[in-house]
Amino acid sequence: MRVSLNQPEHLDIRHVSKTFVTQKGSVHALEDVNLRVRAGEFITLIGPSGCGKSTLLKIVAGLDDSHEGEVLLEGRRVTGPGIDKGFVFQEPRLFPWLTVERNIAADLSLNDPEVRRRVDELIGLVRLQGFAKAYPRELSGGMAQRVAIARALLRSPKVLLLDEPFGALDAFTRAHMQEVLLDVWQTNRTTMLFVTHDIDEAVFLANRIVIMRPRPGSIRGVIVNDLPYPRKKASSAFQEMRFRVLSEFEKPEEPVAADWAGL
């Protein structure tokens, strides 16, 4: 999917910094992060653990209110969480007492014909037909995460924020989930901000790959990924892109780099 360049900024992250103050001292989690995302883009944020990528995502979601700088969504400042920003956590975090369809509807009533129609549509989109009445304990990890994605999509968010959503899944399920997510993206054209530490995943999914470095967390570089979809992981073009991302990590820059190279 091509994103035309004359589209307005959809999501604007401006000079975001964040310091965690603990009893032992303060940790500089993010420093002066700037990122502009256009509508319908698929951005992956990649970096080693501790580079603040999840923190950045929480700030965009409005789940964090003690940071510097600001985040604008369609020109409006983000001041708190809301349904315009969908969030998929690392774990599915489903309500164990609700069936799949009720989990997707969450606080909305399935008696509303519009909600009913949208829920059924999303169950189809995330390929969970036949599981509408199942309880979370009956689902596999991948299925539960697909419910979480459907739940986040039901409210038609302007941006979908995903915090290492497939991190806990095995390689096969993971590859399947990536395809489902691309499917969702191509159908709904929802803007995606996807945090991962898996280079293959970042290259497979994104239009643009944002590479982050730790201490303090900041953006190291952005790689435009214009490989056509559907992408083949075994193709040489894919491998080339992968090497470009890898070499971005290996560029000698500061002594910090050696610090997390072994992680």
Next chain:
Amino acid sequence: MFGTIDAAVRKEPGLKSGREPDLEPCRPKNREPSRVTDRAQGREPSRLRIAALGSILPVLTLGAWQIAGDLGWISTLLFPTPFTIAETFARLVATGEMWTHLGISFTRAALGFLLGGGLGLFLGLIVGLFRRAERSLDPTIQMIRMIPHLAVAPLFVLWFGIGEESKVLLIAKGAFFPLYINTFLGIRNADNKLFEVARVLGFSRAKQVMRLVIPSAMPNILLGVRLSLGVAWLGLVVAELIASTSGIGYMMSDARQFNKTPVVFVGIILFALVGVLVDLFVRLLERRLLHWREGYKG
């Protein structure tokens, strides 16, 4: 991709059945092949077998008791034989005496439970949901909790007389605390991660309570119901022993004064029977409300 994973999953049971032939050579050696297959399929033993297993000890005890009583090894005044007790039971049922007492006792316990348990549930919810309510109410409630029944019973009689009020209130006092404490605990144990989900999904405060707080506190609330019902039923004895002219507790204390030991035993059996029935009711409630939970079944 989906297809391949689906196929991989479907293959699994096939793998298990593929292993089965390995069992075949062992079978002739085993004397009870049917039991082996039962185990292999994870089938539970029949209900009849479970019942039979559970009744071995009571049946043996009753048999020994009857024989010992008939042979005069034990005093039938202190230990009337099971047969005498059964006779008394039948007589009390036939004269309708038992139903009157049971009805009165049951009404008292139910009223006390509804009053105390309802208040406990309500205050537990309030105190669990609001920090300010916790700080202002909980210390007082905890103080009252530690005052024993028998210490306040005379006061209750002074305040409310020897009528129904003092009995129902005494039962209510007992039934209040288990529900209060467990409701409070259940609410405070709610998963913080799910609250984050509720924030992201923009739940209103009311929806947060109805769709998140109460369902996640439900296992604890039902535990509270179970304990409260038990306490209400036990509190009945204390209440009916203070001063009353009806109820099972009265029937028993009256019988004790006139050395009608069999009636005392009938009373004990009644308490146990109603206790089991009440517990069964709560378990059915649990099965209905908590069927989403996967518990350890032993």
